[in-house]
Amino acid sequence: MISSFPNDAYRGLIDSHFHTQSMLQRGMDVFSIYDRLFSCGFAGGIDIGCTHDDLPERKKLLEPYGFILLAGAMGPWEAGKSEVKETDIEAEFSKTKSMDQLQTELGILRQNLEHCKARFIGEIGLDYYWEYGNHEKQHLLFETQMKWASEMGLCVLIHDRDADSDVANVIRRLGPDKGGVIHCFDGSQTVLDAALERGYYISFAGNLTYKNNDNLRQMLRCVPMDRLLLETDAPYLTPVPLRGKPNTPEYVVHTYACAAEVLGVSLEDLKQRVLENFNGLCSR
Numbered sequence: 255m256i257s258s259f260p261n262d263a264y265r266g267l268i269d270s271h272f273h274t275q276s277m278l279q280r281g282m283d284v285f286s287i288y289d290r291l292f293s294c295g296f297a298g299g300i301d302i303g304c305t306h307d308d309l310p311e312r313k314k315l316l317e318p319y320g321f322i323l324l325a326g327a328m329g330p331w332e333a334g335k336s337e338v339k340e341t342d343i344e345a346e347f348s349k350t351k352s353m354d355q356l357q358t359e360l361g362i363l364r365q366n367l368e369h370c371k372a373r374f375i376g377e378i379g380l381d382y383y384w385e386y387g388n389h390e391k392q393h394l395l396f397e398t399q400m401k402w403a404s405e406m407g408l409c410v411l412i413h414d415r416d417a418d419s420d421v422a423n424v425i426r427r428l429g430p431d432k433g434g435v436i437h438c439f440d441g442s443q444t445v446l447d448a449a450l451e452r453g454y455y456i457s458f459a460g461n462l463t464y465k466n467n468d469n470l471r472q473m474l475r476c477v478p479m480d481r482l483l484l485e486t487d488a489p490y491l492t493p494v495p496l497r498g499k500p501n502t503p504e505y506v507v508h509t510y511a512c513a514a515e516v517l518g519v520s521l522e523d524l525k526q527r528v529l530e531n532f533n534g535l536c537s538r
C-alpha cells in the first residue's frame with residue numbers, strides 16, 4: 255500500500271462511491287488495487303456509471319468482486335455540451351444533444367438497468383457549475399430517473415454542484431421512497447434538510463480533508479451518525495496527504511481518519527458505524 259496505514263486499517267472499510275472505468279481510462283492498475291484491498295478485508299462499495307451505455311461492460315469487469323455493487327445512470331454531464339460557457343470536460347461529454355437523443359439514451363439506460371440488475375440509480379442530479387446542456391435537459395434526466403427509482407424500488411445516488419435549491423426541491427417532490435445518498439456532500443444546509451427528511455444518507459468525500467474546508471468539517475458534526483457514509487469519488491478528490499495523485503478506493507482511509515478526528519471517535523468505531531449504515535442502505 256502507498257498509504258501509511260497498516261493493512262489492518264483497511265478491514266471493514268466501505269467506499270460508497272468510485273468510478274472503476276474512469277480509473278482504468280487513466281491507466282491505473284485498478285484490479286491489483288482491488289485485489290490488495292480485498293486481501294486486507296476491505297468491505298467494498300459502489301461502482302458508479304458515467305454514461306447511459308456503460309453498465310454491461312462494468313458488470314463484466316466487476317463480476318469477480320462480489321462486494322462491489324453496481325450503479326447505473328445518466329449524470330447531468332450527459333445532458334451535453336455547455337450552452338453557456340466553454341469547458342474542457344472530456345470529449346465524450348462535449349456533444350450537444352437534442353431532447354430526442356436524450357430520450358433515446360434514457361431508453362437504452364433503462365434496458366441496461368434491468369438487464370444488468372443494477373442495485374442503484376446513480377449518479378444523477380444537477381450541475382449548474384458546468385452548465386451541461388441546459389437546465390431543461392438536466393431536469394429531464396434527473397427527474398425521469400428519480401421516477402424510475404420509485405417504479406423499480408431502487409435507491410438513488412445524487413450529484414449536486416451549485417444547484418442546491420433545485421436539487422432539494424426535486425428530492426422533496428420525487429423521493430424516491432427508498433431514499434438514497436447525497437454523494438460528495440458539499441455542506442449545503444438546504445440539501446441536508448431535504449435529504450434527511452426523505453431518509454437519505456449523506457456521504458463525505460476527500461475534500462473533507464482539505465485545509466480550507468472548516469465549514470464542511472463543521473457540517474459533518476450536524477449529520478446524524480446513523481446517516482453517515484464516506485467515499486472517495488475516485489479517481490477524483492484525492493484526500494490530503496495524497497492530493498495531486500489520482501484517487502483510488504484505498505485512500506478512503508485518510509477520509510475516515512479525518513472524519514474520526516472531527517467527530518472525536520476512534521477509527522474502528524467509525525468504520526463499524528459506516529459499515530452498518532452501508533448495510534442499511536443496501537437492505538432497503
Ligand SMILES: [Zn+2]
Pocket residue numbers: 271273302377487
Ligand atoms: Zn462520482
